[in-house]
Amino acid sequence: MGVTQETFSHDIHAQKGLTCVSCHGGDASSDDLAKAMSPAAGWKGAISRRQIPQLCGSCHSNPAYMRKFNPSLRTDQLAEYHTSVHGKRLAAGDTDVAVCTDCHGVHDLRAPNDPQSKVYPVNIANACARCHADANYMRKYSVPIDQFAKYNTSVHHEALVVQGDLSAPTCTTCHGNHGAAPPGVDSVPNVCSNCHVFQAQMYDKTAHKAVFDAASLPGCVVCHENHAIVHPTDAKLSNQPGATCMQCHTAGDVGDQARAEMLTGLTQLDGAIKEADQKLAVAEAAGMEVSDARLAQNDAKDSLTKARVAIHSFKPEVVRLYVQAGLKIADKDLQAGQNAMIERNHRRIGLGVSLFAITLVLAGLWMYIKKIEH
Ligand code: HEC
Ligand code: HEC
Ligand code: HEC
Ligand code: HEC
Ligand code: HEC
Ligand code: HEC
Ligand code: HEC
Numbered sequence: 333m334g335v336t337q338e339t340f341s342h343d344i345h346a347q348k349g350l351t352c353v354s355c356h357g358g359d360a361s362s363d364d365l366a367k368a369m370s371p372a373a374g375w376k377g378a379i380s381r382r383q384i385p386q387l388c389g390s391c392h393s394n395p396a397y398m399r400k401f402n403p404s405l406r407t408d409q410l411a412e413y414h415t416s417v418h419g420k421r422l423a424a425g426d427t428d429v430a431v432c433t434d435c436h437g438v439h440d441l442r443a444p445n446d447p448q449s450k451v452y453p454v455n456i457a458n459a460c461a462r463c464h465a466d467a468n469y470m471r472k473y474s475v476p477i478d479q480f481a482k483y484n485t486s487v488h489h490e491a492l493v494v495q496g497d498l499s500a501p502t503c504t505t506c507h508g509n510h511g512a513a514p515p516g517v518d519s520v521p522n523v524c525s526n527c528h529v530f531q532a533q534m535y536d537k538t539a540h541k542a543v544f545d546a547a548s549l550p551g552c553v554v555c556h557e558n559h560a561i562v563h564p565t566d567a568k569l570s571n572q573p574g575a576t577c578m579q580c581h582t583a584g585d586v587g588d589q590a591r592a593e594m595l596t597g598l599t600q601l602d603g604a605i606k607e608a609d610q611k612l613a614v615a616e617a618a619g620m621e622v623s624d625a626r627l628a629q630n631d632a633k634d635s636l637t638k639a640r641v642a643i644h645s646f647k648p649e650v651v652r653l654y655v656q657a658g659l660k661i662a663d664k665d666l667q668a669g670q671n672a673m674i675e676r677n678h679r680r681i682g683l684g685v686s687l688f689a690i691t692l693v694l695a696g697l698w699m700y701i702k703k704i705e706h
């Protein structure tokens with residue numbers, strides 16, 4: 333049946349001194365099978381999917397019991413689970429939804445911070461995909477099955493799985509692991525603000541927030557998607573088909589004007605930074621000392637980042653503030669690069685003149701020596 337002492341030895345429950353009997357009941361000290369596996373000895377035998385949350389909760393919802401092992405462990409998993417779509421549907425008799433063991437495994441069940449755990453951040457999406465990306469398994473339901481495929485194309489997947497940045501979200505970061513929504517937010521689309529604080533602070537004060545909320549539009553997700561979130565570029569602000577703003581605004585209205593002005597500012601600063609970078613690279617290659625200007629370029633890039641965050645105020649004047657600050661620095665750096673090249677030219681001329689003088693002296697010396705020898 334696939335349960336071995338070897339697999340169970342890795343299970344957190346085995347490691348904490350629990351045994352098969354802790355979950356399955358029975359009398360492990362009896363050699364008599366009939367007695368060992370008798371209901372009188374608390375024998376439960378096979379545990380049906382429907383019973384699993386209750387079984388796990390019998391310990392995990394008992395603070396007095398859990399405190400003896402690990403006082404810092406939460407004891408609300410079962411209560412939270414009851415609020416989720418999974419929990420509600422299970423209560424209604426649908427055993428195809430996820431129960432505790434679908435996410436955590438069983439008999440080889442590891443603590444969430446163990447990299448081999450099914451709920452270790454990088455592994456979670458695979459656990460969800462086993463059902464949610466399986467067209468056959470999900471055919472009874474009307475929910476889409478593309479979340480895993482889309483998530484795999486996202487910046488979040490790239491950050492978490494490819495770059496190993498454990499602060500990036502996976503499925504359960506946004507959906508909650510046990511409850512219907514993660515702690516601290518009233519609904520899943522609001523979860524972005526837990527991490528993208530600056531954008532959220534700005535967005536929260538805008539007319540968009542008010543009208544989107546009133547129309548039950550999911551905030552950030554309206555412009556960024558939920559699963560296939562990609563790295564946004566300035567092109568999002570263009571008026572080309574598919575760009576963000578023109579999905580709702582029309583040519584010439586207040587949104588279109590704001591978009592155009594913000595795009596112009598960002599393009600200008602981006603261009604100025606690249607130009608200064610190029611000039612400084614040329615100066616550096618020519619052996620000139622431009623490290624101060626190089627360092628200052630970071631401040632210009634910082635202003636560009638802030639200007640892009642400031643889009644979320646949807647006020648061109650706020651974006652302009654950062655653009656102008658950045659332009660000032662980039663212009664100065666460009667000037668520094670140009671000055672360095674002028675200086676290099678001066679030095680080249682000086683070098684040429686002195687080389688010429690040295691050659692003259694050498695030639696004179698040579699002729700003088702020849703003359704003495706003669
Ligand atoms: C933390 C609780 C827990 C512990 C400890 C545990 N089990 Fe299980 N076991 C379960 C659950 C829950 C299931 C049902 C799994 C499912 O359907 O996904 C199960 C299923 C089984 C099954 C399969 C039953 C069937 O009909 O498919 C066997 C056999 C089994 N366990 C034996 C063991 C043995 C032997 C040990 C000790 C080495 C053990 N279990 C320890 C919870 C536990
Ligand atoms: C007989 C009581 C009992 C049952 C039943 C039980 N557990 Fe546990 N579980 C424990 C104890 C004790 C620990 C160890 C806590 C610690 O020291 O961190 C634990 C640890 C865990 C952990 C690791 C927590 C951590 O971060 O350290 C997970 C996850 C877990 N159990 C899930 C389950 C699931 C899922 C089930 C049902 C299949 C289940 N447990 C059934 C008692 C139980
Ligand atoms: C939909 C998937 C899913 C289901 C279903 C699920 N869990 Fe979890 N569980 C997780 C994830 C993901 C984590 C890791 C959370 C983290 O890393 O902070 C976790 C963590 C835990 C922990 C460690 C402490 C904590 O709360 O972070 C325990 C204990 C636990 N789960 C028990 C249970 C029990 C008991 C059930 C069933 C009532 C259950 N889980 C159902 C995904 C799930
Ligand atoms: C054992 C299969 C299974 C696993 C594993 C599973 N789910 Fe589900 N899930 C379901 C089923 C079945 C539904 C019910 C579909 C519906 O709501 O109509 C569901 C519903 C949901 C819903 C509600 C969808 C809606 O809007 O109605 C969310 C969100 C969800 N699951 C997220 C997750 C996440 C996140 C994970 C991984 C941590 C996960 N699920 C793991 C089977 C599973
Ligand atoms: C960055 C946050 C985020 C991540 C990561 C994420 N989701 Fe979602 N998900 C959302 C939002 C927002 C919605 C739509 C809001 C709602 O209806 O609750 C949603 C909707 C869903 C739904 C309902 C059906 C649908 O597609 O609209 C399911 C099922 C689901 N997600 C599963 C998953 C799974 C599985 C993963 C991991 C592969 C995942 N999600 C990763 C934020 C996220
Ligand atoms: C758990 C924290 C967390 C949550 C929740 C979260 N993100 Fe992210 N997000 C990150 C991290 C980490 C990155 C990658 C590092 C970076 O580029 O900032 C990222 C990257 C992004 C990027 C690309 C940024 C860039 O410069 O390329 C966008 C856009 C984004 N997230 C939007 C969202 C939206 C919309 C939501 C909500 C549906 C959301 N995020 C939820 C942490 C989070
Ligand atoms: C009305 C559309 C819209 C809404 C709503 C929106 N954004 Fe954006 N967001 C954009 C556009 C356009 C960009 C592209 C900036 C660029 O690169 O020029 C962007 C860029 C970003 C970036 C990456 C660039 C950066 O550093 O700012 C992140 C992260 C981000 N948004 C997060 C969020 C979050 C979180 C929310 C919700 C609080 C949100 N956005 C709401 C349109 C929107």
Ligand code: HEC
Nearest residue numbers: 539540543554576577579580581586587588590591646647
């Ligand atoms: C989902 C539709 C939608 C998208 C996408 C959208 N807007 Fe809007 N926008 C609106 C609505 C609705 C209003 C409110 C009009 C009103 O107040 O009567 C609005 C208002 C505005 C206003 C006026 C705000 C104020 O303070 O009065 C500006 C500026 C604006 N949008 C800019 C943008 C920009 C820039 C983008 C792209 C990054 C964008 N919008 C994307 C729907 C949208």
